[in-house]
Amino acid sequence: MEIRGQIQGDFVTIVTYHYVRPIKDSLYPDIKGLELQDFYGQIEYIMKYYEVVSMDDLVASINGQQELPDKALLLSFDDGFVDHYEYVFPYLLERGLSGAFYPSVSSITKCQMLDVHKIHFVLASQDNKVLILDKLNQYINDVKEQYELEDIEIYKHQYCKSNRFDSGEVIYIKRMLQYVLPGVLRSEIIDYLFTKFVTKDQVSFAKELYLSENQIRTMIGEGMHFGGHGLNHEWLNHCSRSHQELILTKNKEFLECLGATNNCMTFSYPYGAYNSDTLEMISRHGFDLAFTTKVGLADLNLVDNYEVPRIDTNDLPISFNAELVNWTRQLL
Ligand SMILES: [Zn+2]
Known part of the structure; x- marks a missing residue:
């Protein structure tokens, strides 16, 4: 029976974050990111209406090994900013939540500005x-x-x-x-x-902007998930086949070296960009899931493991008492 406003299926909401920091008072108040207080507010909203799941939960459920709770939501953080260690990580720990983090390799291993x-x-x-x-x-x-x-x-x-x-x-x-x-x-x-x-x-500048390997190891040790996000944040659909092969190989090595592949291995396409070569390689290299920037909820019964849609932090409210948005209402 269809209830008005409700969509049918087995949905998980995956939210994407980039910069999360006190932006207004920073040296770069014009940077496009989420104000730290708004992040706290958004987590309050999320905890009111959703159940935050870990990447291990999501992969296990897609592989048919466990069921996800109703209104499951996964928090994902792209680009490996130090913000994620300094502000996001302690807050997630405090609230008993887990998140998935996607740095590009060179920014971490070579302190290279992307x-x-x-x-x-x-x-x-x-x-x-x-x-x-x-x-x-x-x-x-x-x-x-x-x-x-x-x-x-x-x-x-x-x-x-x-x-x-x-x-x-x-x-x-x-x-x-x-x-x-x-x-x-x-x-x-x-x-x-x-x-x-x-x-x-x-x-x-890069040292102040990006996570260090030690910070990543600490986060992994506390149950955070890390996945691949390119070498230099490439548009994979503009890369040759051999270059894509190199990028995925290096990402896998990087994650293995960090001990981030014990339970599962995932990827977030930089800019959400990929092509048919990418899809073939990502599967061959043994990644379990890959995330796009296609806007939507992921229907666990239908979703392609390597083209998983997400929504952006801007798509959800930033306070506990906010009115429901459609992304939430359609799940109730
Ligand atoms: Zn990115």
């Missing part, structure tokens, strides 16, 4: 994004002949389009620097902008 985050901090460094846009376009114009690039207007027409999180200008800057321009040039421009607007000292 281009994706350099772009975030460049964008957060200026209220007026046009300043960054101008520097970017100026650079592109200067090397246009050398790299046989298109006219700026053509790029703008194609990529200056807002989405549910960002303005057209911000999307344009991100896309140009994420995959539109040739790889070598992209890194060169990102370094130029990062040096100009943020800092010259990338290693110190």
